[in-house]
Amino acid sequence: MGRVLAVDLSSGEIRDYPWSDEEYRTWLGGKAMAARILADILPTDAGPLEPGNVLVISTGPLTGTGAPSSSRFSVAARSPLTGLPATSNCGGSFGTHLKRAGYDALIVTGAAAQPVWLEIAEEGVTVHDAKDVWGLRTTAAQDALRKGVGKRCGTIVAGPAGENLVAYACLLSDDRAAGRAGMGAVFGSKNLKGIAAWGTRRTPVAEPERYSKHIKEWSAALKAHPIAGGSLPRLGTAGFLKPMQDLGIVATRNFKHGRFDGAGQIDGEALAARRLVDTAGCTSCPIRCGRVVELDGRRIKGPELETLVLLGANLDNPDLDRIIEWNEILDELGLDTMSTGGTISFAMEAAERGLWDNGLEFGRTDGLAATFEDIAYRRGLGDELADGSRALAERYGGADFAMNVKGLEIAAYEPRRAVGQGLGYAVANRGGCHLGGGYGVALEGLALRMDGRSPKGKAALVVLFQDLMEAISSAGSCLFTTLGVLPGSLVATPKSAWGRSAAILFRHAAVVLRLMRIAPRGLLRIPMPLIPHIRAIELATGERYGFGGFWAVGERAYNLERALQARFGVDSSADTLPERLTREQEPDGGGRGAVPLESLKRDYYRQRGWSKNGLPDDALMSRLGTGGRKSRAR
Ligand code: SF4
Numbered sequence: 001m002g003r004v005l006a007v008d009l010s011s012g013e014i015r016d017y018p019w020s021d022e023e024y025r026t027w028l029g030g031k032a033m034a035a036r037i038l039a040d041i042l043p044t045d046a047g048p049l050e051p052g053n054v055l056v057i058s059t060g061p062l063t064g065t066g067a068p069s070s071s072r073f074s075v076a077a078r079s080p081l082t083g084l085p086a087t088s089n090c091g092g093s094f095g096t097h098l099k100r101a102g103y104d105a106l107i108v109t110g111a112a113a114q115p116v117w118l119e120i121a122e123e124g125v126t127v128h129d130a131k132d133v134w135g136l137r138t139t140a141a142q143d144a145l146r147k148g149v150g151k152r153c154g155t156i157v158a159g160p161a162g163e164n165l166v167a168y169a170c171l172l173s174d175d176r177a178a179g180r181a182g183m184g185a186v187f188g189s190k191n192l193k194g195i196a197a198w199g200t201r202r203t204p205v206a207e208p209e210r211y212s213k214h215i216k217e218w219s220a221a222l223k224a225h226p227i228a229g230g231s232l233p234r235l236g237t238a239g240f241l242k243p244m245q246d247l248g249i250v251a252t253r254n255f256k257h258g259r260f261d262g263a264g265q266i267d268g269e270a271l272a273a274r275r276l277v278d279t280a281g282c283t284s285c286p287i288r289c290g291r292v293v294e295l296d297g298r299r300i301k302g303p304e305l306e307t308l309v310l311l312g313a314n315l316d317n318p319d320l321d322r323i324i325e326w327n328e329i330l331d332e333l334g335l336d337t338m339s340t341g342g343t344i345s346f347a348m349e350a351a352e353r354g355l356w357d358n359g360l361e362f363g364r365t366d367g368l369a370a371t372f373e374d375i376a377y378r379r380g381l382g383d384e385l386a387d388g389s390r391a392l393a394e395r396y397g398g399a400d401f402a403m404n405v406k407g408l409e410i411a412a413y414e415p416r417r418a419v420g421q422g423l424g425y426a427v428a429n430r431g432g433c434h435l436g437g438g439y440g441v442a443l444e445g446l447a448l449r450m451d452g453r454s455p456k457g458k459a460a461l462v463v464l465f466q467d468l469m470e471a472i473s474s475a476g477s478c479l480f481t482t483l484g485v486l487p488g489s490l491v492a493t494p495k496s497a498w499g500r501s502a503a504i505l506f507r508h509a510a511v512v513l514r515l516m517r518i519a520p521r522g523l524l525r526i527p528m529p530l531i532p533h534i535r536a537i538e539l540a541t542g543e544r545y546g547f548g549g550f551w552a553v554g555e556r557a558y559n560l561e562r563a564l565q566a567r568f569g570v571d572s573s574a575d576t577l578p579e580r581l582t583r584e585q586e587p588d589g590g591g592r593g594a595v596p597l598e599s600l601k602r603d604y605y606r607q608r609g610w611s612k613n614g615l616p617d618d619a620l621m622s623r624l625g626t627g628g629r630k631s632r633a634r
Pocket residue numbers: 069070071091280281282285286287288289290478479480
């Protein structure tokens with residue numbers, strides 16, 4: 001079944017990495033597969049930027065099969081930003097082409113003596129000299145790799161920020177980013193500018209006719225869904241900004257506030273009215289949430305919600321064109337727009353409070369484009385900003401308003417009125433991530449109207465959605481397909497009696513979780529038309545998963561990631577939020593603003609079956625079947 005390629009850049013050794021059919025069945029691919037491989041071979045004594053760090057790029061069983069929104073792939077390694085194993089997800093075409101070359105995953109270890117780029121093809125792997133590519137920005141670098149290959153291929157590259165080891169440097173594949181946790185710097189540390197993959201192999205599908213019928217129906221269901229087929233294609237992720245503003249959960253002025261006076265100038269409607277000229281999408285995606293905008297007579301990629309908020313509201317900046325311009329610059333430099341925004345907003349507040357005289361100021365946008373360049377090339381102030389908000393707080397003080405968790409800057413949702421999302425940020429394996437945190441905010445206002453301030457039922461919901469999203473991601477599917485799990489009629493009318501009843505039902509997610517644990521075999525037989533991924537995987541692989549088996553992949557992988565994090569010192573003390581969110585009342589929050597984190601965490605650990613210290617024990621790991629090989633020759 002799955003084939004995994006291992007390249008050691010230090011020794012030049014290229015070989016197949018053993019990956020059995022049983023491992024393929026147990027871990028599927030993507031995030032789960034990466035967790036298994038890292039758990040098996042990532043040494044704890046090698047720093048994130050040392051040759052010993054292990055980089056894994058993994059696709060899922062649906063990648064390259066034409067399944068809707070399922071061309072995603074994962075990039076995992078020990079993160080230079082958090083110091084912990086982390087995964088970043090990407091929607092470019094690289095994953096599909098890696099599969100066409102005959103591989104489900106790629107492992108890169110060691111570091112090349114000189115800059116190189118890799119060409120992966122069915123005939124073999126070529127290590128190319130990258131002296132002419134090193135230093136290029138991401139579009140030019142991808143063009144150079146395509147030219148070097150001379151055939152249609154998928155590419156993934158680091159920009160100047162990765163070469164200069166910026167802690168939150170990202171990778172670009174086409175115009176999609178593996179944005180989070182500094183995977184670009186891991187490339188840079190290995191002297192690896194990029195990878196191109198090409199081939200002609202078709203991903204085998206066990207039952208092609210039934211598969212084709214199923215993915216057509218799945219695609220039609222996504223198109224009929226009010227979010228996946230409505231607001232996302234029409235407004236992109238930027239369409240979430242308006243409901244966020246209504247709910248008071250827009251990260252504003254370094255998360256000091258939840259509403260931004262200029263929201264109407266940067267939201268999805270404003271983007272559509274002023275700059276949108278087309279939509280764009282990852283391979284095989286009918287949703288096409290990507291934006292194509294026109295600025296200064298050029299058609300370029302438009303910003304997503306996270307970028308609009310973290311470089312807009314969070315910097316007190318209502319200038320849409322500036323954000324579009326910055327979005328392009330940051331992609332070209334290979335910098336994560338989210339961590340860049342979170343780091344700059346910290347620096348602005350540190351300056352405002354007199355902790356650090358750095359010349360940055362909320363609402364002042366002139367000169368910031370030059371600052372981004374300085375970050376990518378580690379010049380002057382940029383050299384300091386390149387380390388992220390946690391490192392800056394250690395240097396200058398202000399940890400209470402350094403808006404990161406485990407070192408990863410928090411996403412765009414201000415969680416004091418969405419406490420489930422707040423819990424998610426605190427416990428997410430990779431740090432302050434809305435998706436790794438279970439995307440509770442989707443139920444707390446974006447799609448459903450659960451009471452965002454109430455902690456009731458939130459811990460169990462976070463567990464359920466973390467595991468579900470882990471499984472969906474491991475299949476190779478985009479996490480936006482998770483929204484299809486919520487019935488369209490419910491999402492379209494969240495304030496109706498049916499919507500309100502569902503919100504109440506979700507408060508009892510703990511009961512569902514308990515039932516699933518008690519009777520997983522029974523659940524294997526429950527048909528889940530709202531989670532079409534399961535049927536697709538079964539038809540593609542010929543293996544029977546059922547809901548219970550699919551969900552188990554997510555639960556197993558999530559726990560393995562946590563156990564892996566524990567090897568690097570993570571326990572409950574790492575599951576924190578900046579004090580701004582747990583102690584500071586939001587000014588217009590009516591005195592009920594803070595996230596009750598400690599009680600939520602206790603409930604979360606209980607629902608997970610973890611110890612009070614937030615760790616899974618051997619019995620749980622054994623029940624989940626997380627066992628791997630003790631060691632593998634690298
Ligand atoms: S919904 Fe958006 S991010 Fe997801 S696969 Fe489609 S275009 Fe890519």
